[in-house]
Amino acid sequence: MTAIKHALQRDIFTPNDERLLGIVNVCKAGKKKKNCFLCATVTTERPVQVKVVKVKKSDKGDFYKRQQTWELRDLTVVDAKDASKENPEFDLHFEKVYRWLASSTAEKNSFISCIWKLNQRYLRKKLEFVNVNSQLLEELPKAEESVPSGESQSVAGGDEDALDDYQELSTREEQDIEGMMETCEYAISNAEAFAEKLFKELQVLDGANIQSIMASEKQVNILMQLLDEALTEVDTIEGKLSSYEEMLQSVKDQMDQISQSNRLIQISNTNNNKLLDEIQFLVNYMDLSKGHIRALQEGDLTSPKGIEACINASEALLQCMNVALRPGHDKLMAVRQQQLLFAELRDTFARRLTNHLNNVFVHQGHDQSSTLPQHAAELTLPKHSPLHRDLLRYAKLMEWLKNTHREKYEGLSRTYVDYMSRLYEREIKDFFEVAKIKMAGTSKEAKGKFGKSPDVKHTL
Structure with a gap:
């Protein structure tokens, strides 16, 4: 504290013709802020003025500066909060109440004692001291009280300062x-x-x-010149520091912008990757090759190779139409167009397949090659294995038609039953006709051989 007191006296109060008599390290009660110092001072010029000065360290922390000043004559009440217990808090009542928290109770008591002595020596006003220990309010010696205000060169607490100023003779x-x-x-x-x-x-x-x-005047002038140059250099350095601070702030702003840009780029990359995944999903599961489209539109349904191509194309089309779309895909224009294309291909191929199979059924129903010849050596019904083998090639296509167009499938089934029933009826009719002929021929041969035929009734 002594070093701080000397520094404040040298840097702040000596240039203003003031003497520092009391000091206390305080902060505002109830607030966490930087500490400051309350200083009790008197002027060296007459009439003597007694002041309470608030001194605070600069933001850069390299020097002290005067922040606020009160005249002691404006002080009305000094409240020490508690006279019996150690309590570093105290209040000074000027135009308003200032509440302080000292760094220690000893510093607070010393400062309050200094205020009391200054008031007794220079002001003699009615100043109220509340909750202050009576030992701190000591009566001044009569000799000191008789000295008029402004004429005494000693100050409150002057005994200590006088001892500090006294030097023994060498x-x-x-x-x-x-x-x-x-x-x-x-x-x-x-x-x-x-x-x-x-x-x-x-x-x-x-x-x-x-x-x-x-x-020594010349040396003083040189010293003042050096001080001026030092101040100029300090101003230059402060200017450079300010420019550096502005540059650093600019760099910080640019780094913030770069960071923001990086975040936006990352978001964009993430969105692009997700979009690419969605596109790949749609392309992989909703893309029908040109060969399959050609097979569905104009594939040959008579040759084995063409039928196989149509089977593969129909299965691929059914897989594309049954793919489980993700939420929101059905709102995409491309997806809707692709679904319309699939529906059109399905209807077109179903119509082609239905027409072709209908023609096949009609052709098989009117096929005369399977009719039983009238002069056949054996009396048996014709076999339909070639017809069945021809229709087995369309089994998978019929299954596809059953899953996609139930009505067309049922219509083909009825057509097949209709024409095949006609074929079977015709074959059975021919079978009985041939059997009748053969039975009639056998009867004539037997009659010619035995002379007369027995009286037998043949019933078919």
């Missing part, structure tokens, strides 16, 4: 004084002559001091 100074006293043998008998000699010696010393001051 050995050489003692010898000089003793020599001067020895040369004045008449000092005791003639006090006036001794005083006159002392006055002359004092004038000589004053002249020497003046000459010394004049001789």
Whole structure:
């Protein structure tokens, strides 16, 4: 605290012709802020003015600055909060109440005692001290109280400062004084002559001091010039620091923009990857090759190779139409167009397949090659294995038609049953006709051989 007191005296109060008499390290009660100092000061010029000054360290932390000043005559109440217990809190009542929290109770008590002494010495006003220990409010000596305000060079707590200002004489100074006293043998008998000699010696010393001051004026000017240059250099450095700070702020802003851009790029990449996955999904599961489209539109349904191509194309089409779309896919224009294309291909191929199979059924129903010849050697019904083998090639296509167009499938089934039933009826009819003929021929041969035929009735 002593070092801080000397620094404040040198940097703040000496340039303003003030003396620092009391100091306390405080912060505002109930708030977590930087500490500051409350200083009790008096002016060195008459009339003496007593002030309470709030001093705070600069934001850069390299020097102290005066923040607020109150006249002691404006102080009305000093509240120490508690006179019996140690409590670092205290209040000063100026135009409003300022609540402080000292770093220690000892500093608070010392500062309050200094305020009381300054009021007793210089102001003599009615200042109320509340919750203050009576030992802190000591009465000043009568000799000090008799000194008028503004005429005393001592200050509150002046006993301590006077001891600090007092310096013992050195050995050489003692010898000089003793020599001067020895040369004045008449000092005791003639006090006036001794005083006159002392006055002359004092004038000589004053002249020497003046000459010394004049001789050091040049050095003082040089020192002031150096100080001015130092201040100029400090201003230059502060300007550079300000420019560096602006550059750093600009770099920070640019880095923030880059960071924001990176985040946007990452979001864009993520969206692009998700979009690519969706596109790949649609392309993989909803894309029908040109060969399959050609087979569905104009594939040959008579040759084995063409039938196989149509089977593969129909299965691929059914797989594309039954794919489970993800939410939102049905709102895409391309997906809707593809679904319309699939529906058109399905209807077209179903119509082609139905027409072709209908023709096949009609052709098989009217096929005369399977009719039983009238003069057949054996009386048996014709076999339909070639017809069945021809229709087995369309089994998978019929299954596809059953899953996609139930009505067309049922219509073909009825057509097949209709024409095949006609074929079977015709074959059975022919079978009985041939059987009748053969039975009639056998009867004639038997009659010619035996002379007469027995009386037998043949019933078919």
